[in-house]
Amino acid sequence: MDNAERIVVTGMGVVSPVAIGVDAFHHALAAGENGISVVEFPWETGYKVLRAGCVKNFNLAQFFPDPPQMGRASQLAVAASMLALRDAGLDFPPAHSDRSGLVVGTAMGDVDEFETAWQGFRHAHARNGDTRDLMRLGNMSDRLAAIFGLEGPNHVVASACAAGNHAIAWSAELLKRGEADVMLAVGTDTIGFVDMLGFSRLRLQAPERCQPFDLHRKGTILAEGGATLVLETLSSARRRRANILAEVAGYGISCDAAGPFASRLDDTRGMRVAFERALRSAQNSSEEIDHVSAHGSGTRLNDHKETVFLKQVLGPHAYKVPVSAIKSMLGHAQGAAPLFEAIASVITLNRGVIYPTTNYEAPDPACDLDYVPNQAREQRLETILSNSFGVGGNNALVIFRRWQG
Amino acid sequence: MGPRSRVVVTGAAAFSCCGFGAEAFWRLLRDSTAVNGNVGGGILRRFTPLEIAPSNDPKVKSDHPLAARLLAAIEHDLGQFLKGLKPDEKESVGVVLGSAYGHLDSYLSYYQMGTEQGYQFVNPRHFPSTLPNFCTCEVNNAYSLWGSSTTVASGLTAGLEAIEYAAAAVERGEETAILAGGLDEINDYNQETLEAAGLRSPSGVVRPFAPDRDGTVPGEGLAVLLLQSEEGARRTGRRPLAEICGFASAHGIRWKDPSAPSRAAKTVRQALAAAALDSKDVDAVFLSASGSIEGDEFEFMLLREVFDKQLPSVLLCPIKAAIGECFAASGVLQSLGAVYAVGLAPEGPSSDIGLPFNGTELRLAQQLGRRSAALVYSSGYDGTFSALVVCRPSA
Numbered sequence: 001m002d003n004a005e006r007i008v009v010t011g012m013g014v015v016s017p018v019a020i021g022v023d024a025f026h027h028a029l030a031a032g033e034n035g036i037s038v039v040e041f042p043w044e045t046g047y048k049v050l051r052a053g054c055v056k057n058f059n060l061a062q063f064f065p066d067p068p069q070m071g072r073a074s075q076l077a078v079a080a081s082m083l084a085l086r087d088a089g090l091d092f093p094p095a096h097s098d099r100s101g102l103v104v105g106t107a108m109g110d111v112d113e114f115e116t117a118w119q120g121f122r123h124a125h126a127r128n129g130d131t132r133d134l135m136r137l138g139n140m141s142d143r144l145a146a147i148f149g150l151e152g153p154n155h156v157v158a159s160a161c162a163a164g165n166h167a168i169a170w171s172a173e174l175l176k177r178g179e180a181d182v183m184l185a186v187g188t189d190t191i192g193f194v195d196m197l198g199f200s201r202l203r204l205q206a207p208e209r210c211q212p213f214d215l216h217r218k219g220t221i222l223a224e225g226g227a228t229l230v231l232e233t234l235s236s237a238r239r240r241r242a243n244i245l246a247e248v249a250g251y252g253i254s255c256d257a258a259g260p261f262a263s264r265l266d267d268t269r270g271m272r273v274a275f276e277r278a279l280r281s282a283q284n285s286s287e288e289i290d291h292v293s294a295h296g297s298g299t300r301l302n303d304h305k306e307t308v309f310l311k312q313v314l315g316p317h318a319y320k321v322p323v324s325a326i327k328s329m330l331g332h333a334q335g336a337a338p339l340f341e342a343i344a345s346v347i348t349l350n351r352g353v354i355y356p357t358t359n360y361e362a363p364d365p366a367c368d369l370d371y372v373p374n375q376a377r378e379q380r381l382e383t384i385l386s387n388s389f390g391v392g393g394n395n396a397l398v399i400f401r402r403w404q405g
Numbered sequence: 406m407g408p409r410s411r412v413v414v415t416g417a418a419a420f421s422c423c424g425f426g427a428e429a430f431w432r433l434l435r436d437s438t439a440v441n442g443n444v445g446g447g448i449l450r451r452f453t454p455l456e457i458a459p460s461n462d463p464k465v466k467s468d469h470p471l472a473a474r475l476l477a478a479i480e481h482d483l484g485q486f487l488k489g490l491k492p493d494e495k496e497s498v499g500v501v502l503g504s505a506y507g508h509l510d511s512y513l514s515y516y517q518m519g520t521e522q523g524y525q526f527v528n529p530r531h532f533p534s535t536l537p538n539f540c541t542c543e544v545n546n547a548y549s550l551w552g553s554s555t556t557v558a559s560g561l562t563a564g565l566e567a568i569e570y571a572a573a574a575v576e577r578g579e580e581t582a583i584l585a586g587g588l589d590e591i592n593d594y595n596q597e598t599l600e601a602a603g604l605r606s607p608s609g610v611v612r613p614f615a616p617d618r619d620g621t622v623p624g625e626g627l628a629v630l631l632l633q634s635e636e637g638a639r640r641t642g643r644r645p646l647a648e649i650c651g652f653a654s655a656h657g658i659r660w661k662d663p664s665a666p667s668r669a670a671k672t673v674r675q676a677l678a679a680a681a682l683d684s685k686d687v688d689a690v691f692l693s694a695s696g697s698i699e700g701d702e703f704e705f706m707l708l709r710e711v712f713d714k715q716l717p718s719v720l721l722c723p724i725k726a727a728i729g730e731c732f733a734a735s736g737v738l739q740s741l742g743a744v745y746a747v748g749l750a751p752e753g754p755s756s757d758i759g760l761p762f763n764g765t766e767l768r769l770a771q772q773l774g775r776r777s778a779a780l781v782y783s784s785g786y787d788g789t790f791s792a793l794v795v796c797r798p799s800a
Contacts, residue, residue, distance in 0.1 A: 043519060043520050043524070044523065044524050045519075045524050046524045046525065106558075107536060107537075108536070108537075109537075109558075114509070114594070115516060117594075118513055118516075118594060121593065121594065121597040121601075135505050135506065135558075135560045135561070135787055136504075136505065136506050136507045136509050136512075136537065136558065137507065137537060137558035137559075137560075138505060138558060138559050138560025138561070138563065138787055138789065139560065139787060141559060141656065142560070142656050142657055142787070142788055142789075145656055145657060146657060151655070151657070153654070154559070154654070154655070154656040154657075155557065155559045155566060155570075155654075156557070156558045156559045156560075156563075157555060157556065157557060157558065158507065158536075158537035158538055158556045158557075158558040159538050159554070159555060159556055160536050160538050166555060170570070173573060173577075177573065193516060193519060193520065194512055194515050194516050194519070194532075194535050195535075197515070197519045197524055197527060197532075198515070198529070198532030198535060199532075200524070201524065201527055201529035201532065202529045202532060253499075253553045253554070253555065254496075254499075254551055254552060254553060254554070255499075255500070255542060255545035255546075255550065255551060255552070255553070255554030256545075256551075257495075257545045257546050257548075257549045257550055257551050257554075258546060259546045260533035260539075260542070261530065261533075269496075269551055270551045273496050273551045273552070277579065390538065391532075391533055391536060391538075392533055392536060392538045392539060392541075392542035392554075393542050393545060393546065393554065394538060394542065394554055
């Protein structure tokens with residue numbers, strides 16, 4: 001980091017299609033469990049059968065008695081944040097509430113909520129309620145802040161599928177600037193009709209499975225979930241004798257600047273800018289990256305392009321670095337996906353288990369790295385690069401480092 | 406860690422009901438109609454972007470109406486600078502935009518088409534425009550800016566928060582230049598929201614602090630500031646118009662909550678402290694007052710808490726009288742006003758008119774003379790609050 005104050009992870013919470021809670025998440029990923037199932041929408045999308053990664057048997061009341069009314073993405077975020085705060089050993093409201101804040105990263109927000117409100121407006125039966133909170137996304141962070149009593153910095157960032165890593169980076173920056181001692185970096189999204197329709201119409205949604213880096217990959221599978229990291233300044237963590245799980249060593253943000261449909265295989269400049277920024281802020285060399293948690297969405301272009309990018313920035317070292325794509329098990333939870341991958345990275349650093357890329361059957365000559373096919377692998381690691389790339393060209397990369405306190 | 410860079414404003418782009426281009430907005434301030442104009446809010450004239458900003462560059466175009474306006478405004482005011490950058494320089498130029506409603510129209514029309522007419526009628530290419538990050542990425546794409554691309558969506562103060570985010574990125578040296586702004590448009594959704602919340606003016610006129618004020622009027626617009634490090638401005642030969650000196654933000658500040666003015670005042674003091682200033686140093690306030698009954702009441706209490714007995718001598722510039730409630734664009738348009746006040750207004754005294762409010766004579770700006778330090782704050786009906794301190798740049 002370019003600042004004396006180091007930023008550490010002291011708590012994690014996850015609500016995902018394969019499991020709820022960090023331990024169960026770890027065991028499910030290590031076993032290569034599949035979180036994808038058939039879903040139904042009241043409207044057609046052009047696919048006979050739709051599959052998605054849904055969080056099963058989720059009921060916010062199990063986490064939070066008598067919860068206030070909110071959309072599903074907010075509910076998932078509340079549950080994940082509650083688990084993360086408990087994991088960090090933090091009370092809520094925290095002792096120094098004005099030194100505790102959050103950044104929520106989401107691609108679409110509470111789509112169910114504003115779609116319902118919109119139908120209400122159109123049919124003129126919802127005009128008497130207090131609807132002033134119905135921003136598109138803004139009220140998500142407010143709700144969490146109110147529930148957990150966080151009175152410090154409070155922001156929402158909407159950088160499509162890279163939003164979760166944006167939330168980590170922004171939270172870390174606020175901690176480094178001294179504007180807070182504790183920040184929750186939250187990623188959340190649910191599956192709305194518009195994103196399912198959009199991915200389906202663009203033929204980015206795979207009909208059956210998400211097969212990152214496989215020769216026969218046919219696209220991604222949309223998913224939902226909520227995940228939260230508790231980030232803290234090292235001095236704050238030490239002051240309260242917190243269990244430090246990892247260090248957020250660096251991060252880099254950039255744009256492809258190529259247009260939503262103009263992304264070319266050979267144009268990895270934007271990704272490279274993000275990588276160089278991340279490496280610089282982590283004060284690492286590329287040879288020190290010993291594992292990549294890939295964006296690995298399973299689309300033909302993105303997986304190939306991510307491979308080209310990794311080979312460009314890591315050079316011959318790329319062939320020695322295991323690359324995991326856990327979207328193969330979870331599906332693509334958009335704004336929550338980077339937080340899933342961040343949590344997986346932190347667990348990997350602590351437990352020495354690299355998660356597999358499942359559904360990997362036929363190697364693609366164009367994607368010729370070590371993708372940890374189908375079986376978890378035990379290996380002690382020091383530094384993990386977690387990639388996320390979003391629709392529109394958003395790139396956000398985070399480097400996690402094993403904590404050696 | 407090296408010394409942090411000073412962050413200066415070296416350019417701006419805007420499009421509001423005051424007109425096209427930053428100069429049109431500043432002209433209104435110069436002519437003193439923006440701060441006391443009682444203009445009835447503003448819907449932008451629908452237009453073909455090419456009519457306004459003829460461009461031979463096919464990249465500086467968008468078929469999305471809000472993105473098209475944004476690109477046209479940036480091309481008009483900042484296109485020359487952006488196109489003059491070398492490719493390597495563009496790797497450290499970013500874009501940060503804030504929006505409360507994130508062109509929700511695109512989302513809702515996609516949703517409506519898909520649910521009512523059927524999936525086959527939806528244009529697949531329109532999907533990216535349903536995402537809140539679309540406009541931000543369109544700017545990165547148009548000028549091949551490989552630096553950061555961040556969309557802040559924290560409600561009504563998202564525009565000011567975008568400036569805060571961008572200034573921090575320049576300050577720590579991550580970006581040498583960054584476009585920071587806010588944009589929002591009027592749509593059926595936010596009109597209904599204002600209506601349902603009882604905030605919309607039946608008379609259709611915004612009258613901040615007036616005894617007969619009856620609510621706000623929805624407006625729409627966009628504004629973008631070009632932020633550079635002081636050294637970057639010098640290197641590129643651009644004149645600093647203003648310096649971004651301090652900022653702070655808070656959420657959950659509900660106008661009706663008795664503790665809200667104190668919490669907002671604390672946030673203002675944080676911003677002033679970051680600028681190493683005291684409330685006595687502030688000689689203009691570009692406030693958020695939108696003519697709403699409870700919002701203006703809250704702002705009066707906030708101002709009284711921050712300025713105490715000094716309040717009757719503080720120059721207040723309630724520009725929403727001219728532009729209406731432009732949601733996340735409002736804070737950035739207010740900032741544009743502050744940039745004018747510290748960097749472009751003629752040297753000399755300001756003139757004002759007095760308006761009694763709750764027993765205090767408020768000074769509403771009529772003609773702005775050059776100011777030293779301006780406070781900008783944005784206070785949303787959604788509980789968001791952000792403050793920014795803009796100062797005259799050092800010689």
